[in-house]
Amino acid sequence: MAPAPTYNLLAKRVAWLEAAAIIFVVALIWFDEILDIPHVLLGGAATPINWRESIFESLVIAIFGTTVIIHTYRLLARVSYLESILPVCASCKKIRLDPAFWEDIKKIVQERAKDELTHGICPDCLEKYYPELLEKAKEEQRNSK
Numbered sequence: 001m002a003p004a005p006t007y008n009l010l011a012k013r014v015a016w017l018e019a020a021a022i023i024f025v026v027a028l029i030w031f032d033e034i035l036d037i038p039h040v041l042l043g044g045a046a047t048p049i050n051w052r053e054s055i056f057e058s059l060v061i062a063i064f065g066t067t068v069i070i071h072t073y074r075l076l077a078r079v080s081y082l083e084s085i086l087p088v089c090a091s092c093k094k095i096r097l098d099p100a101f102w103e104d105i106k107k108i109v110q111e112r113a114k115d116e117l118t119h120g121i122c123p124d125c126l127e128k129y130y131p132e133l134l135e136k137a138k139e140e141q142r143n144s145k
Contacts, residue, residue: 015069
């Protein structure tokens, strides 16, 4: 189940940060290989440039990093999706905002939508619960033509 685009904003941000960190580590490997940082900064023994080792290390980090980014992205997108689900009481239709606090759905919708609510009945419920009203409306439509 693919999460909706609004759910994965945090996941995208974290994936970009992880990608930047992986690029930084790969760049550090290459700077170390080219500049020989332990020799320059710490006075260690000078080492020759080993291109094959740097390429191998870069590839391994890129592969593991890509795997981590993919799994982190999927996990965070799923968590964001699950956090967006509102538990609704099957009987009174109140919404659970936290384990001990239930709020009327009408009040929550009014607060979030900043609009007034009115009541109506959908065509499916009209057909299911009030078939006589549906038949009467159809009859009136035929008579008005």
